[in-house]
Amino acid sequence: MDTAERHERAADRGGARSAAVRRAPDHDIPAARGGRGPAPGREQPAAAGESAGQAGRPSCRPLWVEEPARRRRLPDPVREAAVRAVLIIAVTLIQAVVAFLCTMAGSWLAFPMVLSSVASTVVATWAALDVWVTRQVWSQRNGVVSAPNSTARSLRRERRRARREARVVERTQERIRRRGGAGRLSHP
Template sequence: MRGTEERAEQPSAYRPLWVEEPARRRRLPDPVREAAVRAVLIIAVTLIQAVVAFLCTMAGSWLAFPMVLCGVASTVVATWAALDVWVTRQVWAQRGGVVSTPSSTARALRRERRRARRAARAAARAEARIRRRGGTGRLSHP
């Protein structure tokens, strides 16, 4: 009896499992994200190599010296990978990554220049049309 009362009290409206919320930050552009993933993987491998080199050294294994050399080389590569993320981000932002919003000053200036060019072309076409007609359509003839 009690179970049917509880079911009757529950609202019958559909409730979604989650509610979509807009992202707080924009997604990284693809080239930057690829560089970041590459850097994370390289840094993870470098850290694993460093731990293995340390353990080999502590155990007195013959593998300690080659592992230390590989660790040094992979540290250089990991540094390059981290710098690659930064450089890729800067290049993307400077080349094509500037997102123009409707309120952007640059966009408004381009729009004004475009209007001025269109007006100048329309005036030039009208002037050419008047010259072709032999001056008709003017208010006064010189």
């Protein structure tokens, strides 16, 4: 229970707030007493000393409370590789189970399923490594890794140098235009 709810409960006990509808702090959803109450749409019996206006009012509470994320979201390329790896690993596990069941049943499908399971295991291993490699590459290119030989640092340096050279060329052209040289480097 947070501080605002404590103050509201104290005010309700003292009779300061009679039939006013309390609202959840960040939504326009009526809040239940103490954060708990019957399911939405059910009537709550009147407690001793409560006004008749509050007795017939249904109490509602929010379905969920949003909390800040504990960790930052993965970068898009890394997340795509991770989703791909999870799907491939899931298919590999299903194939392994089917191969095992076919072997136990003595089905003709057992041998092809075992072969495909072995191939899928190789692909699943590659997919798991792909997530790791993609994460490392993204980190190095986007400056997360702070090392003297970081690729990100040299890429930023090159971009700054290119912007600086572009500004110098632009200033030179502007200077020539202001002098009335019409694009010529020397005057007659």
